[in-house]
Amino acid sequence: MSTDTPDTPPSPLERDIQRRRTFAIISHPDAGKTTLTEKLLLFSGAIQIAGSVKARKASRHATSDWMEIEKQRGISVASSVMQMEYGDCVINLLDTPGHQDFSEDTYRVLTAVDAALMVVDAANGVEEQTLRLLKVCRARNTPIITFVNKMDREVKEPLALLDEIEQTLGMSLVPMTWPVGMGKSFRGVMDLQHDRMRVFKAGADKMENAGDEVVDGLSNPILAERYGLDFQNASGEMELLREATPALDREAFLSGRQSPLFFGSAVNNFGVQEVLDALVALAPPPGERQAQERTVQPTEPKFTGVVFKVQANMDPAHRDRIAFVRVSSGRFQRGMRLKVTRNGKEIRPQTVVSFLSQRRELVDDAVAGDIIGIPNHGVLQLGDTLTEGEMLHYTGLPFFAPESFRTVELRDPLRSKQLRQGLQQLGEEGAIQVFTPVAGGSLMLGAIGQLQFEVVLHRLKGEYGVEARLDPCRFSIARWITCADEAKLKKFIDSEPLRIAHDVVGAPAFMVQYSSDLRVTQERVPDIQFHSMREHS
Numbered sequence: 001m002s003t004d005t006p007d008t009p010p011s012p013l014e015r016d017i018q019r020r021r022t023f024a025i026i027s028h029p030d031a032g033k034t035t036l037t038e039k040l041l042l043f044s045g046a047i048q049i050a051g052s053v054k055a056r057k058a059s060r061h062a063t064s065d066w067m068e069i070e071k072q073r074g075i076s077v078a079s080s081v082m083q084m085e086y087g088d089c090v091i092n093l094l095d096t097p098g099h100q101d102f103s104e105d106t107y108r109v110l111t112a113v114d115a116a117l118m119v120v121d122a123a124n125g126v127e128e129q130t131l132r133l134l135k136v137c138r139a140r141n142t143p144i145i146t147f148v149n150k151m152d153r154e155v156k157e158p159l160a161l162l163d164e165i166e167q168t169l170g171m172s173l174v175p176m177t178w179p180v181g182m183g184k185s186f187r188g189v190m191d192l193q194h195d196r197m198r199v200f201k202a203g204a205d206k207m208e209n210a211g212d213e214v215v216d217g218l219s220n221p222i223l224a225e226r227y228g229l230d231f232q233n234a235s236g237e238m239e240l241l242r243e244a245t246p247a248l249d250r251e252a253f254l255s256g257r258q259s260p261l262f263f264g265s266a267v268n269n270f271g272v273q274e275v276l277d278a279l280v281a282l283a284p285p286p287g288e289r290q291a292q293e294r295t296v297q298p299t300e301p302k303f304t305g306v307v308f309k310v311q312a313n314m315d316p317a318h319r320d321r322i323a324f325v326r327v328s329s330g331r332f333q334r335g336m337r338l339k340v341t342r343n344g345k346e347i348r349p350q351t352v353v354s355f356l357s358q359r360r361e362l363v364d365d366a367v368a369g370d371i372i373g374i375p376n377h378g379v380l381q382l383g384d385t386l387t388e389g390e391m392l393h394y395t396g397l398p399f400f401a402p403e404s405f406r407t408v409e410l411r412d413p414l415r416s417k418q419l420r421q422g423l424q425q426l427g428e429e430g431a432i433q434v435f436t437p438v439a440g441g442s443l444m445l446g447a448i449g450q451l452q453f454e455v456v457l458h459r460l461k462g463e464y465g466v467e468a469r470l471d472p473c474r475f476s477i478a479r480w481i482t483c484a485d486e487a488k489l490k491k492f493i494d495s496e497p498l499r500i501a502h503d504v505v506g507a508p509a510f511m512v513q514y515s516s517d518l519r520v521t522q523e524r525v526p527d528i529q530f531h532s533m534r535e536h537s
């Protein structure tokens with residue numbers, strides 16, 4: 001973010017934006033994301049008692065059970081975005097669904113943040129799901145802070161772990177703290193920045209760091225006396241590291257090439273404070289955003305925002321949908337008129353909500369970096385850009401080509417209108433991808449993960465009163481097609497009526513059973529581009 005000259009005092013808007021830190025917390029299931037999230041909220045004072053985030057925990061493990069997914073969806077409303085104040089900063093924390101079948105949704109959440117906090121289980125190292133998410137962060141150059149959790153367990157040797165994370169993620173880690181011992185003999189962490197040791201004490205109940213003993217000076221002889229071999233080993237490792245790892249370079253961190261590394265134990269409230277401090281000190285305030293037409297600076301006075309997530313029927317009594325909007329520039333104020341640039345429609349939402357400490361609250365004012373929720377009945381779709389009038393279209397919201405397909409059949413043919421309506425809405429929400437064959441016939445559903453199919457059947461029944469059945473589909477690959485020459489694209493579509501379908505926003509996709517079919521076609525029509533990812537435009 002820049003002001004014209006260093007001497008110009010920042011405007012109130014610039015000051016507010018400079019204070020924002022918007023980040024996602026990512027991990028493989030069970031690494032401790034829920035626990036850490038809760039502790040971050042506790043430490044920032046956003047919640048008073050532990051347990052409120054854990055409500056989700058119960059459903060987390062039953063990932064193959066769609067009833068549980070449903071429950072989880074219900075209670076994740078308030079907790080998928082959490083805002084808290086810490087120090088002088090306003091932190092927006094975005095949760096990412098843990099199960100890999102929802103990774104598509106997660107990818108889109110990652111487009112709405114300026115940094116990510118990665119939680120790694122010290123016993124398991126980098127796991128598959130983390131790796132997938134990290135790839136998305138890397139592709140977007142999102143800065144990442146790494147928290148190695150569960151040091152109170154018998155875990156991997158820290159040096160080996162550091163090496164493993166660096167190798168797998170392809171970026172260098174810069175230890176900010178370093179563990180002394182582990183498991184039963186976990187003694188605490190050396191704080192390398194402040195030349196002191198924070199002594200570990202088990203216990204989830206102690207709040208803040210009032211209970212943590214801090215010994216100043218890592219060369220203080222008392223440490224070697226008290227912690228003997230564990231301290232000696234850690235000191236030796238630290239010496240090695242001092243020589244082998246570069247100091248933290250802010251530029252390298254901000255471009256995702258270096259990640260500051262912290263060790264701790266979330267369940268014991270240990271190491272959480274350092275992570276919060278790092279978020280405030282190191283993570284960047286909201287940056288510029290790319291639209292088709294131009295680059296938008298966060299400090300531009302006019303409000304703009306982008307819908308990165310839509311969640312339907314969160315309150316069964318109202319059957320509403322909430323569009324989650326990342327404010328990209330300016331300030332949102334209640335009662336504002338907004339233009340949906342996809343179709344030029346104007347809306348004037350009255351009940352826009354923010355997500356303060358897990359409650360939905362009416363928002364009066366939100367600035368770039370904040371997330372607001374706009375209840376609506378389908379006016380807003382994933383990827384929509386909202387402005388005060390300018391025709392802007394933000395880019396970069398990804399949709400991935402599904403990896404499995406089903407055709408959908410009705411048990412009661414008289415409900416076909418409801419089926420179409422339900423699938424249209426679920427498709428717009430991004431819960432599933434819906435393809436309508438140009439030649440007519442059954443609708444096809446495409447998913448990244450198997451579980452999405454179960455969730456959709458369940459929701460069709462529960463929310464739209466439609467009993468549907470899913471049958472095997474002859475296609476296994478879909479590629480969106482584009483061509484610089486509209487006429488050529490049309491000709492290709494006309495020549496392939498049985499293998500082309502439109503997705504929920506009307507984008508044409510070419511569908512085949514085998515990759516060899518795809519290759520042959522690509523060679524035959526070199527002017528047509530085949531895409532495995534579609535960016536919302």
Ligand code: GDP
Pocket residue numbers: 027028029030031032033034035036057060098149150151152153264265266267268
């Ligand atoms: P998530 O699936 O990533 O959200 O993981 P959770 O936060 O639900 O944690 C998974 C399990 O690990 C739970 O049983 C937690 O109590 C436990 N856990 C979390 N942090 C720690 C820790 O620092 N040490 C130990 N020993 N267990 C932890």
